[in-house]
Amino acid sequence: MNQHQNIHQFKADFFKALAHPMRIRILEVLSEGDRNVNELQSVLNSEGSAVSQQLSVLRNKNVVSSIKDGTSVIYSLRDPLIKELLAVAKQIFDNHLVDAISLLETIRNEQ
Incomplete structure (x- = not known):
């Protein structure tokens, strides 16, 4: 594999890691600050096994990092630019939504 293929594969794997609603939500929460699993469960209103499973995917793809703190594990964004990526997304x-709304208004006005 050449360097360009490696970069494309990295990007594809990175976006695959993001391709789940709960993982996106976890990243949004971690954008606001580091959290442990219990805090994430509470904020996401989800059971621990589901949260842990998604954290495992994010950790394996190097999107989040974890640090042991006593009996709990603290999760954080591996790269603060992920916060900017989520904002751009x-x-x-929002741009698509605005376009869709204006299209609907145009259709409604034409009727």
Whole structure:
């Protein structure tokens, strides 16, 4: 594999790691600050096994890091730029939403 293929594979794997609603939500919560599993469960209103499973995927893909703190494990974003990536994704979503709304208004006005 050449360097370009490696970079493309890294990007594909990175976006696969993000391709789950709970993982996105976990990253949004971690964008606000480091949390342990219990805190994440509480914020996400989800059971521990589901949260732990998604954290494991994010950790294996090097998207989040974990540090043992006594009996709990603290999770954090591995790279603070992930917060910016999520913000850009939200802007793209918002732009599509604005386009869809204006299209609907145009259709409604034409009727």
